[in-house]
Amino acid sequence: xxxxxxxxxxxxxxxxxxxxxxxxxxxxxxxxxxxxxxxxxxxxxxxxxxxxxxxxxxxxxxxxxxxxxxxxxxxxxxxxxxxxxxxxxxxxxxxxxxxxxxxxxxxxxxxxxxxxxxxxxxxxxxxxxxxxxxxxxxxxxxxxxxxxxxxxxxxxxxxxxxxxxxxxxxxxxxxxxxxxxxxxxxxxxxxxxxxxxxxxxxxxxxxxxxxxxxxxxxxxxxxxxxxxxxxxxxxxxxxxxxxxxxxxxxxxxxxxxxxxxxxxxxxxxxxxxxxxxxxxxxxxxxxxxxxxxxxxxxxxxxxxxxxxxxxxxxxxxxxxxxxxxxxxxxxxxxxxxxxxxxxxxxxxxxxxxxxxxxxxxxxxxxxxxxxxxxxxxxxxxxx
Amino acid sequence: xxxxxxxxxxxxxxxxxxxxxxxxxxxxxxxxxxxxxxxxxxxxxxxxxxxxxxxxxxxxxxxxxxxxxxxxxxxxxxxxxxxxxxxxxxxxxxxxxxxxxxxxxxxxxxxxxxxxxxxxxxxxxxxxxxxxxxxxxxxxxxxxxxxxxxxxxxxxxxxxxxxxxxxxxxxxxxxxxxxxxxxxxxxxxxxxxxxxxxxxxxxxxxxxxxxxxxxxxxxxxxxxxxxxxxxxxxxxxxxxxxxxxxxxxxxxxxxxxxxxxxxxxxxxxxxxxxxxxxxxxxxxxxxxxxxxxxxxxxxxxxxxxxxxxxxxxxxxxxxxxxxxxxxxxxxxxxxxxxxxxxxxxxxxxxxxxxxxxxxxxxxxxxxxxxxxxxxxxxxxxxx
Ligand SMILES: NC(=O)c1ccc[n+]([C@@H]2O[C@H](COP(=O)([O-])OP(=O)(O)OC[C@H]3O[C@@H](n4cnc5c(N)ncnc54)[C@H](O)[C@@H]3O)[C@@H](O)[C@H]2O)c1
Ligand SMILES: NC(=O)c1ccc[n+]([C@@H]2O[C@H](COP(=O)([O-])OP(=O)(O)OC[C@H]3O[C@@H](n4cnc5c(N)ncnc54)[C@H](O)[C@@H]3O)[C@@H](O)[C@H]2O)c1
Ligand SMILES: [Zn+2]
Ligand SMILES: [Zn+2]
Numbered sequence: 001x002x003x004x005x006x007x008x009x010x011x012x013x014x015x016x017x018x019x020x021x022x023x024x025x026x027x028x029x030x031x032x033x034x035x036x037x038x039x040x041x042x043x044x045x046x047x048x049x050x051x052x053x054x055x056x057x058x059x060x061x062x063x064x065x066x067x068x069x070x071x072x073x074x075x076x077x078x079x080x081x082x083x084x085x086x087x088x089x090x091x092x093x094x095x096x097x098x099x100x101x102x103x104x105x106x107x108x109x110x111x112x113x114x115x116x117x118x119x120x121x122x123x124x125x126x127x128x129x130x131x132x133x134x135x136x137x138x139x140x141x142x143x144x145x146x147x148x149x150x151x152x153x154x155x156x157x158x159x160x161x162x163x164x165x166x167x168x169x170x171x172x173x174x175x176x177x178x179x180x181x182x183x184x185x186x187x188x189x190x191x192x193x194x195x196x197x198x199x200x201x202x203x204x205x206x207x208x209x210x211x212x213x214x215x216x217x218x219x220x221x222x223x224x225x226x227x228x229x230x231x232x233x234x235x236x237x238x239x240x241x242x243x244x245x246x247x248x249x250x251x252x253x254x255x256x257x258x259x260x261x262x263x264x265x266x267x268x269x270x271x272x273x274x275x276x277x278x279x280x281x282x283x284x285x286x287x288x289x290x291x292x293x294x295x296x297x298x299x300x301x302x303x304x305x306x307x308x309x310x311x312x313x314x315x316x317x318x319x320x321x322x323x324x325x326x327x328x329x330x331x332x333x334x335x336x337x338x339x340x341x342x343x344x345x346x347x348x349x350x351x352x353x354x355x356x357x358x359x360x361x362x363x364x365x366x367x368x369x370x371x372x373x374x375x376x377x378x379x380x381x382x383x
Numbered sequence: 384x385x386x387x388x389x390x391x392x393x394x395x396x397x398x399x400x401x402x403x404x405x406x407x408x409x410x411x412x413x414x415x416x417x418x419x420x421x422x423x424x425x426x427x428x429x430x431x432x433x434x435x436x437x438x439x440x441x442x443x444x445x446x447x448x449x450x451x452x453x454x455x456x457x458x459x460x461x462x463x464x465x466x467x468x469x470x471x472x473x474x475x476x477x478x479x480x481x482x483x484x485x486x487x488x489x490x491x492x493x494x495x496x497x498x499x500x501x502x503x504x505x506x507x508x509x510x511x512x513x514x515x516x517x518x519x520x521x522x523x524x525x526x527x528x529x530x531x532x533x534x535x536x537x538x539x540x541x542x543x544x545x546x547x548x549x550x551x552x553x554x555x556x557x558x559x560x561x562x563x564x565x566x567x568x569x570x571x572x573x574x575x576x577x578x579x580x581x582x583x584x585x586x587x588x589x590x591x592x593x594x595x596x597x598x599x600x601x602x603x604x605x606x607x608x609x610x611x612x613x614x615x616x617x618x619x620x621x622x623x624x625x626x627x628x629x630x631x632x633x634x635x636x637x638x639x640x641x642x643x644x645x646x647x648x649x650x651x652x653x654x655x656x657x658x659x660x661x662x663x664x665x666x667x668x669x670x671x672x673x674x675x676x677x678x679x680x681x682x683x684x685x686x687x688x689x690x691x692x693x694x695x696x697x698x699x700x701x702x703x704x705x706x707x708x709x710x711x712x713x714x715x716x717x718x719x720x721x722x723x724x725x726x727x728x729x730x731x732x733x734x735x736x737x738x739x740x741x742x743x744x745x746x747x748x749x750x751x752x753x754x755x756x757x758x759x760x761x762x763x764x765x766x
Contacts, residue, residue: 001412002401004622006537006557008629009392010636018385029384042729104546110635111728132515135542135553136634154389159518163487170518171554174389239387246391251519252493253393345494346425 051118057187127158146196150237195280209357262286268336284317434501440570510541529579533620578663592740645669651719667700
């Protein structure tokens with residue numbers, strides 16, 4: 001059949017900056033970044049969307065931003081918008097409409113900036129609104145949680161939940177820049193500090209044994225909320241996630257997988273718990289399960305497994321959950337595996353561990369062994 | 384400030400096929416295309432979204448598709464959906480939700496196909512729904528109008544109207560394939576046959592003088608709905624649009640412009656007419672206006688201008704519209720120019736003609752001369 005061939009590549013570049021007190025008058029990087037991008041004669045508009053939880057803990061933030069922008073007369077700050085934070089934000093379609101309506105009334109166009117400040121949930125929601133308004137407004141992310149600074153905020157995905165399904169609507173849309181401001185982390189709730197570390201354990205276990213040993217050695221400091229240790233962790237973890245994106249299949253168009261060790265059961269657990277569990281908490285449990293499975297299936301040594309589970313313990317991360325108990329073939333955990341297989345289009349791909357730092361993709365899991373792993377962890381935690 | 388650099392390119396490839404009777408049993412290309420893409424063990428689902436106007440004129444289409452798929456047992460045809468065609472489809476948010484809901488209930492995932500059959504409006508709407516569902520379902524376009532076969536359907540954009548603004552929500556999302564089936568064109572209303580030719584005149588005028596001369600020589604045949612002439616036109620025009628996309632800035636992230644000669648006033652006219660005018664009709668008038676302006680500003684010879692206006696006449700395309708008359712500085716046409724300037728972020732970029740086949744980008748237009756051009760065309764058409 002007669003045809004014309006279309007082929008092209010689209011290049012994406014962005015920097016992930018690391019700083020503290022991004023909007024202090026002595027820190028011109030943010031303003032200079034936007035000024036440097038400016039290609040047009042009129043001052044670009046800058047529209048902030050803020051996480052209510054962040055604003056509550058940083059009451060001077062909005063005034064700080066306003067004074068900061070007085071130092072950049074070539075930029076045009078428009079009225080900001082505050083939206084509720086946490087997973088519920090992604091469940092509420094009205095918030096998506098509210099942001100899109102603000103883009104319209106504030107006349108934000110493709111040369112303007114939508115800057116989102118918040119946890120992974122607010123970033124996913126605001127990033128989606130930015131990606132589809134005018135087919136994509138320039139988007140800057142300022143992640144404020146451990147998880148969003150080391151994983152979700154430095155990547156290329158956004159999304160909202162729909163039909164009670166996680167990220168049912170969303171796009172792949174790289175930001176123009178990410179600013180990780182460590183100062184925000186000082187006000188995190190204990191659970192958000194802790195659970196964000198799961199993503200670092202995940203990526204260390206499948207990719208980077210020295211980083212895992214670093215986590216083991218610094219676990220007590222991290223548990224005590226030591227800031228220099230957390231800064232190192234975030235930067236290393238962000239770097240590993242960013243490397244994976246650029247060296248693989250950034251928009252997941254082929255069969256390459258994102259870094260999702262421990263995530264198949266974590267996704268099911270989040271859903272079973274009605275999302276009243278942090279993503280990072282669920283991931284910690286998912287990591288424990290797949291590590292035990294890796295051991296029971298003869299891949300991972302007992303010594304390595306013990307090191308993983310001890311790290312969880314020092315960091316205060318869970319290893320099991322009543323909702324994941326397996327009593328028969330129809331148990332939710334096993335159904336979760338089938339759903340994941342369907343989600344992947346019929347062929348399962350799961351990462352397991354051959355060693356610390358060595359992930360391996362497998363295409364089958366044994367339900368009897370999953371049950372055994374789940375019981376193993378339940379016994380261990382009740383001891 | 385400390386940072387990590389992210390840089391990667393994403394490659395997009397797709398073919399635009401040309402055929403007639405795509406779903407006749409003797410034409411296996413469509414089914415074989417999907418089979419050839421198949422990477423998974425389970426049969427990929429194929430979900431058709433059809434333009435009601437097309438179905439009305441091709442009552443055997445749906446049954447034809449069903450029998451066709453019986454010849455491809457490795458593909459899983461799911462229940463199709465019919466949606467109203469024309470611009471109003473893009474104004475109706477409920478239709479977007481209806482498609483997304485169908486994606487959910489029919490369990491269409493990232494390994495499934497959403498195939499849209501219809502005019503540019505249905506393709507823009509269904510393409511948007513496909514692009515944001517699960518962060519992007521594989522999408523195949525089957526354009527059924529002249530305009531969608533030679534321009535909108537072979538490109539990378541989708542969108543719906545919102546807040547009464549054209550394409551306020553949308554994305555850049557290349558399809559996995561496009562199938563141009565010429566047989567659909569036989570049932571087009573006169574206005575859709577004619578007005579789709581505007582985009583060919585547009586691209587010929589700014590890029591390809593020999594193609595323009597071909598249009599002049601074949602104008603009478605085209606006006607008589609000669610099919611071989613139209614097939615040549617569509618293929619050449621699609622090729623020029625596709626070349627522009629790949630050689631420029633496919634996702635319009637920089638300041639490169641799409642092929643939009645004659646479009647600044649056309650967009651304004653569509654809006655003023657409440658979209659009760661075809662895009663192609665408005666573009667024909669916009670081309671006439673900017674051609675006269677090119678002549679009056681000393682760029683384009685009188686001879687070349689006459690050739691353009693005569694082509695319009697033979698093809699039955701309009702050259703003026705009461706809504707574009709200029710009586711003072713606040714006339715809608717001049718406001719339209721200002722809106723376009725704003726839309727571009729403050730700096731105007733307009734294509735004018737230095738000769739047939741030679742577009743030039745300019746950054747200012749003179750309102751007195753625009754008024755003169757508008758009056759010139761009004762006089763001409765009333766003679
Ligand atoms: N896009 C991606 O690639 C990607 C990757 C992983 C996870 N995610 C998503 O990220 C979301 C989870 O994000 P999260 O873990 O950052 O939690 P979150 O965004 O849900 O925030 C949790 C709570 O912390 C509050 N908060 C945020 N920053 C704070 C601060 N500095 N001080 C005090 N309180 C603060 C919020 O208001 C909220 O109440 C999930 O929806 C998950 O699916 C996305
Ligand atoms: N995405 C892009 O890059 C891009 C580019 C240019 C234009 N567009 C958009 O395309 C839309 C216009 O598309 P269009 O000109 O194809 O018109 P259309 O889709 O609005 O269709 C016009 C009418 O023709 C009917 N129809 C379609 N195919 C038919 C057939 N084969 N036989 C009989 N009737 C048929 C439809 O039902 C409708 O009533 C506009 O919204 C315009 O903005 C998009
Ligand atoms: Zn995760
Ligand atoms: Zn057009």
